[in-house]
Amino acid sequence: MTTAETESVESFRARARAWLADTMPRLDENAPLPVLGDDDHEWVRARELQKTLYAGGFAGICFPREYGGLGLSRAHQRAFTEETAGYEMPVQLNIPTFSIVAATILDMGTEEQKRERISAAIRGDEVFCQFLSEPSGGSDLAGLLTRAELDGDTWILNGQKTWSTSAYAADWGLCLARTNWDVPKHRGLTMFLVPTVAPGLHMNRVKMVNGSREFCEEFFTDVQLPASAVVGEVNDGWAVASRQLFHERNAVGGGSPFVSGLAGRPRALGGQSPFTVAKATGRAAEPGVRERVGEWVALETVKNQMVARVSRAIGTGTLPAPGAALLRLFHAEAAQRSTDLAMDVAGAQIAAGVGTEEGIAGRAGVSYLSRQGASLGGGSSEMARNQISERLLSMPREQSNDRDIPFNQVKRGRS
Amino acid sequence: MELELTADQKLFQASARSLLEKDHSLDRLRRLEVGEPAWDRDSWQRGAELGWAATIVPEELGGGSVSGEGVRDLTLLAEELGSVVAPGPFLPVNVVLAGLVAAHGTGPDHTGTIEALASGEQIATWAVYEPGDQWSPDAARVTATPTGGGWRLDGTKDRVESGSEADLLLVTATTPEGLAQFLVPTAAEGVAVSPQWALDLSRPLAEVRLDSVVVDAGAVVGTPATTAEVLERQLQIALLIQCAEICGGLDKMFALTVQWGFDRYSFGRPLASYQALKHRFADMRTWLEACHATTQAAAEAVQAGSPDAAELVSVAKSFVAERAQWILQDCVQLHGGIGVTWEHDLHLYLRRATSDRALYGTPEDHRRRLADLSSL
Structure with a gap:
């Protein structure tokens, strides 16, 4: 499609508004809060909603047309997202399916992978996840131990992954594995597309302090993969992972063009903003409470303004790509402050629920328990600070004892 | 700072910068005697000739802006002036002009005063x-x-x-x-x-x-019917100028402190090589970006006269004024003892930021206003 044929943002917006009103179900504001840890039905629902979007011609707005998208601009996506306020949307598919995994396949995948996987996700037929982190270490991703070895034309995968978000609901995962142990760590990795139902793949759900079971751990025992499962080049998986991490920071920070509808999972995690807690606890008239709610309003607003500015700056090249770490770090700070403010506002009521239910104040309490989640997920805040100081401010890099050393000679424990 | 400036805006910025370099120095500010004026009418007059009191005044009242978007030009200018803690009645004159222009046509005529203020003839x-x-x-x-x-x-x-x-x-x-x-x-x-x-x-x-x-x-x-609206306009312009000048000052002091991090050595290595300090620089860099983001968003809303302009100026003021303290005090800390001496520039910026924080509503005042505006 040439520029001349592209529908204007305003016309697209108007069409979206009418279509949403006719087609998409309205969010029920009075619906009971979802129970964390039991969301299988939400995933079924997300696929249905995605199919509806696809049928209506509003799916994959920023993905290229040849892979099933609409090939439209960020401005079109923004307009659409604004119009979706108040409607039910398949927001579970935003992260990681569209904004991280599909975005990475688009950058680094083979033509066949792009054509099959991206379009299947846009149609609502497939959901993606990431098999990156391992129990041996989170921040030092390139030091991973899962191995893939060639047996004829078949790769044999063995090892263990963890922290894979909603992998239980996914069909495919991007899996980073070591394929050469005789070279320094970044140069011996390969990225694979792995079906989550592959024989030899065993998955458990991990229960978190807030009751959520969205994270999974996986055990790979002689999982067989064809050569066509490789994403990017063999032993150049770090290049793929780097794009993936960029997309992850961008998505978590709120700067991805592939997020449609409000990012994240506001319903599942909602219900405990300082504003709602102030209302629920009857403390809205207290000046101290009003100050804290105002602070929360300001922080949420600044967070969105920051996303708009930094993504635009990265888009135009005013900021280099590691600038996405600014969003990542600020997001964590804002999220933490928000849980702190909600706790302050709940005051004495945070320790007990309403009858046998946790209630809104209780939920603020539970949310406080996982306060650090925002500064751990998607690379820790400490890693984001390293990125910002080293990549944006050009400060000296941290010392590492594994640089330029074959991975099989790197020390991996005390002994 | 706006991400992209037009050629006219760059020229406007450059003219302000060059006048400030001629007319003003931090050293002079530092050596002011008690009772000695911080600025004189001639230097304000020269600024006014460059349009410092004209951006938000319509052309038919003796004003004019280079980009056609006066509030954005005003914000740009405030950043330049703030980056050198420029003395002069930039804030009060523009705030009064904001009120007079907002009230124009609704009460007694103040065309003559508007023109005299815009030209720098009156203060x-x-x-x-x-x-x-x-x-x-x-x-x-x-x-x-x-x-x-x-x-x-x-x-x-x-x-x-x-x-x-x-x-x-x-x-x-x-x-x-x-x-x-x-x-x-x-x-x-x-x-x-x-x-x-x-x-x-x-x-x-x-x-x-x-x-x-x-x-x-x-x-x-104005008239009794317009007073609330005119007051709000004055407040919005005052807050925007404060936030923008704080941003300009923060840019300068952060850059100075980063440079110090590279130049200053302890135990045989630069301060910028210590992770404990790098992480603080990273936080400051992030807050600085957020300060710019919210100030520009507020400027755009005030420029457009959006319904959320009142909210966005309070968001900006409550955020920028607080983070400015965090950043500047950390700049002092990273400088060490020299950062709390009279001879260092940091206190001049800290004075401005602290004063801006206090006036036209503290962050706490604006947070309560945000709660009011969010219908809590």
Whole structure:
């Protein structure tokens, strides 16, 4: 499609508004809060909603047309997202399916992978996840131990992954594995597309302090993969992972063009903003409470303004790509402050629920328990600070004892 | 800073920068004697000739902006002035102009005053605070009593910026009908202006006593129906200027501190190589970006006259003023002892930021306003 044929943002917006009103179900504001840890039905629902979007011609707005998208601009996506306020949307598919995994396949995948996987996700037929982190270490991703070895034309995968978000609901995962142990760590990795139902793949759900079971751990025992499962080049998986991490920071920070509808999972995690807690606890008239709610309003607003500015700056090249770490770090700070403010506002009521239910104040309490989640997920805040100081401010890099050393000679424990 | 500037805006910025380099130095500011004026009318006049009091004034009233979007030009200018803690009545004159222009056409005509302020010929300032009060413009204790054809003003204002230098005061007062604003010449009988100690060396403050000051009906700005809206406009412009000048100052001090991090060595390595310090630089860099993001968003909303402009200026003020303290105090800490000496530039910026934080609503005041606006 040439520029001349592209529908204007305003016309697209108007069409979206009418279509949403006719087609998409309205969010029920009075619906009971979802129970964390039991969301299988939400995933079924997300696929249905995605199919509806696809049928209506509003799916994959920023993905290229040849892979099933609409090939439209960020401005079109923004307009659409604004119009979706108040409607039910398949927001579970935003992260990681569209904004991280599909975005990475688009950058680094083979033509066949792009054509099959991206379009299947846009149609609502497939959901993606990431098999990156391992129990041996989170921040030092390139030091991973899962191995893939060639047996004829078949790769044999063995090892263990963890922290894979909603992998239980996914069909495919991007899996980073070591394929050469005789070279320094970044140069011996390969990225694979792995079906989550592959024989030899065993998955458990991990229960978190807030009751959520969205994270999974996986055990790979002689999982067989064809050569066509490789994403990017063999032993150049770090290049793929780097794009993936960029997309992850961008998505978590709120700067991805592939997020449609409000990012994240506001319903599942909602219900405990300082504003709602102030209302629920009857403390809205207290000046101290009003100050804290105002602070929360300001922080949420600044967070969105920051996303708009930094993504635009990265888009135009005013900021280099590691600038996405600014969003990542600020997001964590804002999220933490928000849980702190909600706790302050709940005051004495945070320790007990309403009858046998946790209630809104209780939920603020539970949310406080996982306060650090925002500064751990998607690379820790400490890693984001390293990125910002080293990549944006050009400060000296941290010392590492594994640089330029074959991975099989790197020390991996005390002994 | 806006991400992209037009050629005209760059020229406007460059002209301001070059005048500031000629007319102003931090060293002069540092060496001011008690009672010595921080700026003179000639230098303000030269600024006005470059359009410093014209951006938000329509062309037919003697103003004009280079980009056609006056509020954005004003913000750009405020950043430049803030980056060198420039003295001068930039904030008060533009705030009064904001009020007069907003009220234009609704009450007595002030075209002549608008033109004289825009050209730099006259200087005006907003007399809104009263002794001992926090930010509460709606609760003025200064009274305006009708006297046949005019008004009589009584009471005391303080924290009046450039009050001793100004020709005109925009006095917010309570009338039997509610709040109203009046343009009062400082030379009027019954007006007594006395200097007030100010934390910011570059911004003289004054206390103004109004003792049976009589003004005619033409002194009124706007009408009872427009006063609230005009006050809001003055506040929005004041907050934008504050946030933008803080951003300009933060850019400068952060850059200085980063440079220090590279140049200063301890234990044989630069400060910038210590992770404990790198992480603090990363936090500051992030906050700085957020300060710019919210200031620009507020400027765009005020420029467009969006319904959320009131909210966005309070978001910006509450955020920028607080983070400015965090950043500047950390810059002091990273500099070590030299950062708390009179000879270092940091305190000049810290004075400005602390003063800006305090005036026209503290972050706490604006957070409560945000709660009001969010219908809590």
